[in-house]
Amino acid sequence: MEAFSDGVFAVAVTLLVFDLKVPDHREGQLLSELARQWPAYAGFFASFLYTAVIWLNHHTAFTRIRHVDRGLHFANLTLLFTTALIPFPTAVLSHALIDGVNSADARTAVALYAGIAAAMCAAWLLLYTTVHRGRDRLVEADIDPGTFAADRWRSIIGIVGYLSAGVVGALVYPAIALAVFVCLPIFYAATSEGALHLFGNSRRGGSTQ
Amino acid sequence: MEAFSDGVFAVAVTLLVFDLKVPDHREGQLLSELARQWPAYAGFFASFLYTAVIWLNHHTAFTRIRHVDRGLHFANLTLLFTTALIPFPTAVLSHALIDGVNSADARTAVALYAGIAAAMCAAWLLLYTTVHRGRDRLVEADIDPGTFAADRWRSIIGIVGYLSAGVVGALVYPAIALAVFVCLPIFYAATSEGALHLFGNSRRGGSTQ
Amino acid sequence: MEAFSDGVFAVAVTLLVFDLKVPDHREGQLLSELARQWPAYAGFFASFLYTAVIWLNHHTAFTRIRHVDRGLHFANLTLLFTTALIPFPTAVLSHALIDGVNSADARTAVALYAGIAAAMCAAWLLLYTTVHRGRDRLVEADIDPGTFAADRWRSIIGIVGYLSAGVVGALVYPAIALAVFVCLPIFYAATSEGALHLFGNSRRGGSTQ
Amino acid sequence: MEAFSDGVFAVAVTLLVFDLKVPDHREGQLLSELARQWPAYAGFFASFLYTAVIWLNHHTAFTRIRHVDRGLHFANLTLLFTTALIPFPTAVLSHALIDGVNSADARTAVALYAGIAAAMCAAWLLLYTTVHRGRDRLVEADIDPGTFAADRWRSIIGIVGYLSAGVVGALVYPAIALAVFVCLPIFYAATSEGALHLFGNSRRGGSTQ
DSSP states (O other), X not given: OHHHHHHHHHHHHHHXXXXXOOOOOOTTOHHHHHHHTHHHHHHHHHHHHHHHHHHHHHHXXXXXXXXXXXXXXXXXXXXXXXXXXXXXXXXXXHHHHHTOTTSHHHHHHHHHHHHHHHHHHHHHHHHHHHHHHTHHHHBOTTSOTTHHHHHHHHHXXXXXXXXXXXXXXXXXXXXXXXXXXXXXXXXXXXXXXXXXXGGTOOTTOSBOO | OHHHHHHHHHHHHHHGGGGOOOOOOOTTOHHHHXXXXXXXXXXXXXXXXXXXXXXXXXXXXXXXXXXXXXXXXXXXXXXXXXXXXXXXXXXXXXXXXXTOTTSHHHXXXXXXXXXHHHHHHHHHHHHHHHHHHTHXXXXXXXXXXXXXXXXXXXXXXXXXXXXXXXXXXXXXXXXXXXXXXXXXXXXXXXXXXXXXXXXXXXXXXXXXX | OHHHHHHHHHHHHHXXXXXXXXXXOOTTOHHHHHHXXXXXXXXXXXXXXXXXXXXXXXXXXXXXXXXXXXXXXXXXXXXXXXXXXXXXXXXXXXHHXXXXXXXXXXXXXXXXXXXXXXXXXXXXXXXXXXXXXXXXXXXXXXSXXXXXXXXXXXXXXXXXXXXXXXXXXXXXXXXXXXXXXHHHHHHHHHTTTOGGGGGTOOTTOSOOO | OHHHHHXXXXXXXXXXXXXXXXXXXXXXXXXXXXXXXXXXXXXHHHHHHHHHHHHHHHHHHHHSBOOXXXXXXXXXXXXXXXXXXXXXXXXXXXXXXXXXXXXXXXXXXXXXXXXXXXXXXXHHHHHHHHHHHTHHHHBOTTSOTTHHHHHHHHHHHHHHHHHHHHHHHHHTOHHHHHHHHHHHHHHHHHTTTOGGGGGTOOTTOSOOO
């Protein structure tokens, strides 16, 4: 199962480059046209970061799992569904920002991105809950039994964070949402070893290759 | 062989996002234009579900197979051929539905989708039959000898179901075919452990990672 | 190394679907426009078959190889280079055939396809020669020492066959070249166990998974 | 981690073919239009070579690494980020060269390519430094302790080489930069076994499969 999941992550992260297009330009105007599409570069960076961090969390989780049952297969496919979707709201957001950070279209795009990112956090919550409930069968013996219960809090923070960002971005000011879109992946990167490790428990720190 | 097959499934499932395009729109009209292309979202969802379920069935089958001979290689490549094709009828169907669920073009698109989906079921029938005939050499020792014979019935239900949906959709009412296109993948997901397991035989339930 | 190669084959074979586009059409004309682009379907089928057969030959060769040195890495990358290129001449050929099987553009397209397919056969010749020369270090102990020497003849048949098809197709009649483009992959599929096996030697028949 | 990295390399290298487009042409003009887009073929070749050589170096490095910690994960993701980006400056450069090797746009494109290639060399420097600092935990026991320290020099040559090429190409003559863009990947291919091997140390020559 990890081969298939790793394949989806690898393709999704590499396909993001298709949002970077050679701009139409009159002769000699290439530099200024390249500069004008800066939101596409920001979108590429943010979505690469987000997808790579998701892979890292996925990789960490599955070094702790020893068995995959039906329920976990479906939770994982739900997560891959939202991952495969990410390039779409990224492209919508990049296009909208080129026309202005505070336009009506930017508000629409920010709400779309927030909704799909929150759905991905919900998929993580489903996955962590599935593993936690079946931890006697599914989890490696040397893992702290509270590991996946604690990780559910990380998902809940994401759901609340993205939904709040979507509402504030759509109704008040889109740039606030953009700041959240950059900060939450950094939060997930910083906590990729799992929530338990934040509180000094590092019985099993690094992942082996 | 599983690495190559998993790669094809992972790429096929991730490429589906290319059918989701940023819609052309006048300033301020992004929201309504995004809403107007709902058939593309339905198509993405249905084809992701279908391809993911095919992968799950493929994964289950190959945990029970211990040897791959020439005949099984060709049956598997036939299956991958139809899988790699899926994004095309999905795109045709999405485009046709935007212009109306009951148009002449929707009837054409429904028939194309049904034909290719039936061809995939025929590829499964070939694969299950190939494994069943060579079960002494090809199948793991602890697997019930009737496993792959029983699974052939699942393929036959798909061939008959998709062809019927295609005929009814093209000649009577396309929406009936769309309902079948959603239900059959759910049937394959529900029976992904194999037909034998439906009748209480679960000697080997979950798949190991 | 096989993971990377399998990845390239899997992506190349799945990307071919991008040559199948939803045709521009007036309302109600979808069926006839779909029919008109039959050369694209033929191109998809031929290139899928060719790439899948290349993968099968690659897989068979590497079940017999136990060590990869610098020279073999470069021979393999040359083969992957020509494999990754295949979607381009396929698209050129499909487009040219839509405008007529005997046009000046069809002659150009046929010559391009033949040249790249011959280059791929030359990459196979390099790979088989590299393995044959270093067979004491590179090949599994239980493999007949003449295996890779015999396979070189299969590559030479391809080089001569594709170059002849290109010359005849460009100067005399393109359809003759198209027939060769379908027949040579079938030849490679039929001989994928290696040239030695054609003459009754099947000490090591099927490949294990 | 290697499965994910190999996947990104395999997808990146195969996606490059999308820069090769069937040219718009009037009937009978296919040959001359194909010839006119030679910079796209040169770009495909150079970027395929570069990405394949990066994969080869990555593969060599990770046969010597036995453990991956957080820091190495992030260094590796930085490298994958620059790898996934390569198709973009390649496309910009190909387009610019079609309009003339010495135009203002060619200078812009050459500077962009040089900047991203230098950033990739900086990612290699980060990776080699991370491994060298943690060599007691991260590196296989039978590897010379100076291996990764020596490899840092190969990265520094790349950073200086690409940045110089970018400055000279943007301010003096773009063709000089193009020559550097071809020569540096050849340098990395020739030294892919590691800098230490250049000085006669080949205690561990070929990589096993």
